Amino acid sequence: MQIKEIEVKNVMTKSNLPVSDFSVNPYVGCSHACKYCYASFMKRFTNHPEPWGEFVDVKYWPEIKNPQKYAGKEAFFGSVTDCYQPCEAKYKRTRTRALLEQLSGSGVSISIATKSDLVLRDLDLIKTFPNARVSFSINTLDENFRKEMDRGVSIERRLAAMKACYDAGVQATCFISPIFPGITDPVEIIEAAKDRCNLVWLENLNLRGDYGARIKEWIHEKHPELDKLYYEIYSKKSRDYWTALDQRMREYTAKEGMPYLRDDDHHRSAFGDPPVVVNYFYHEEVKKSAKRKQG
Secondary structure (H helix, E strand, O other), rough: OOOEEEEOHHHEEEEOOOOOEEEEEEEEEOOOOHHHHOOHHHHHHHHHOOOOOEEEEEEEEOOOOOOHHHHOOOOEEEOOOOOOOOOOHHOOOHHHHHHHHHHHHOOOEEEEEEEOEEEEHHHHHOOOOHEEEHHEEOOOOOHHHHHOOOOOHHHHHHHHHHHHHHHHOOOOEEEEEEEOOOOOOOHHHHHOOOOOOOEEEEOOOOOOOHHHHHHHHHHHHHHHHHHHHHOOOOOOOOOOOHHHHHHHHHHHHHHOOOOEEEOOOOOOOOOOOOOOEEEEOOOHHHHHHHHHHHO
């Protein structure tokens, strides 16, 4: 793993995501090395010879002098990295925790996405933010598949960390992403997480970018019985699989008393109530629509 320190002018950058005003990424690169990581496109701008997942640049930025300017805004921690990847344990005094300390009391809302239970280290600070949310990525309960796809902590540890956040009064999201057709079972995952989250977010597997070919090769090698399905979805652009899954989720959530929405990230369940489930299968279209509205 190649780790180096770099200086940047600002760590709070304006976001083009429909769910936040600012993106916060204290690192360039991510040692979790997810095979399906859309953020691997960042390598085009970094000039790193190492493969994605084998380098991390640790950012240093000037202290935020007027954090109150972010009051009423939402900052998303981890849009193209994991703020709680292993090196955060070493750099905590100057990176993610330090930034939380600078922003605490400013009135900014925060949302954190992670595959690590290291986030629990900062739970004392996270609780001080209005409507704070921590999202844990889980797209399988099968540890063998998980190990094939990422170097994050085990699914058991993610579920335990989700419960710790939820029990502490911090809104927790079970981020079922990416859904691998024929492999990921969203219902199975929701059953494991429904007592410890306010929101379940369903997102499809996107095979654009450099990683698309690698995922298709992996499917062909490990699950050749799915070759035809992946060809229909990703070459012929058929939506039949997602339409059927949408119907299955509608039926399941209705039976379980869970609100079911499409492309709407603004609702959360109260603590103790069944989680809200959001279908975000066509998130790329939502992002394009949001950009058109902003323009």
